[in-house]
Amino acid sequence: MPNLLEVRDLSKRFTSAGSAFRKARSMHAVNGVSFDLAKGRVIGVVGESGCGKSTLARLILRLIEPSGGAVHFDGDDLLAKSPAQMRRLRARMQMVFQDPYSAIDPRYTLARAVAEPFEVQGVTPEKPMTDEVAGLLEMVGLNPGLATSYPHQISGGQKQRVGIARALALRPSLLVLDEPTASLDVSVQAQIIGLLEDLRSDLGLTYLFISHDLSLVKYFCDEILVMYLGRVVEALPDTAAPARHPYTRTLMESTFEPDPKKRRLIAPLEGEVPSPFDLPPGCAFVDRCPNASALCRSETPALSTETGHAVACHHPI
Incomplete structure (x- = not known):
């Protein structure tokens, strides 16, 4: 089609308004x-x-x-x-x-x-x-x-x-x-x-x-x-x-695991969601990702496509 x-x-x-005590910030x-x-x-x-x-x-x-x-x-x-x-x-x-x-x-x-x-x-x-x-x-x-x-x-x-x-x-x-x-x-x-x-x-x-x-x-x-x-x-x-990004995989496992006991065993996402006004260098998910490496902290992953399945991750699953 x-x-x-x-x-x-x-x-x-979006840009936040600045003041005498804080400069304007954008996200x-x-x-x-x-x-x-x-x-x-x-x-x-x-x-x-x-x-x-x-x-x-x-x-x-x-x-x-x-x-x-x-x-x-x-x-x-x-x-x-x-x-x-x-x-x-x-x-x-x-x-x-x-x-x-x-x-x-x-x-x-x-x-x-x-x-x-x-x-x-x-x-x-x-x-x-x-x-x-x-x-x-x-x-x-x-x-x-x-x-x-x-x-x-x-x-x-x-x-x-x-x-x-x-x-x-x-x-x-x-x-x-x-x-x-x-x-x-x-x-x-x-x-x-x-x-x-x-x-x-x-x-x-x-x-x-x-x-x-x-x-x-x-x-x-x-x-x-x-x-x-x-x-x-x-x-x-x-x-x-199947999910290939660690974020997607954790979301799907916690959503679709029917057994509540197994659901509790799924590793939760650790760390806080960073402020959109102050994102870390590299991948924004880096501080919550179990697979993060030095590359993830320095280079933002591009959304690369393989066989129609696109994922923005240096270490896809």
Whole structure:
């Protein structure tokens, strides 16, 4: 399948404000990220909190401006587009946010929340708006009778379904899913993932799936990017591929070992995550890695690819 999304060397640098007592400091929230996402595929981006996953998602949609790099969506150079052109393109690229409670204006009925993208884009649907909203609610498994309800009158899982319905309103090709199940109960998470699987099959959608839950990513996604402190440290070409980076391996072993006794025997990651404002020279993972050498402390490993499996490590497993 052709690529829907191509990301090359995408970076975002943030600078903290200085003061009389402290000079300004800068950090790379996203540092040189590259990947391709083919039409109809699902790529999962996984890593600990603060690794840059959500920043990456917002950079791709240009909700925040990158410091460098390139993003092409279906052949269009997104970073060359004007704000007006980007607004039109976002009809085909939509985001589902982590927190369903704050994603919907509490003053809006569900009907108005779902219809809002038509208003923002200045698009008139083919069907009457009430029919369009009813169809979107049914598509995500909600009773159209809820259209006159307000957000406080429905559950968190229902709110997330409304968020998905709103994202689908303009018939996008790409959905960026930023931890869409993180704030939901486990049983509700399974229902939302099942819904997303059905929508992908029925509508031919492409997903960029952001999560800290490796077991969920391994179940739901076709490929996996593992991020650590702004960089991709491993790109697994499929979910059956063995981990080759020590960080990925420890995460996967602790996540997927079903026996709690064996899980306790897995060596935990030692050391503290370094400050993104003060990264060590060489590999950022060096102080937590059991395989670190002098080379790791002096030279940042490049993301090298062997048979489609990329890993940024001087001593891959």
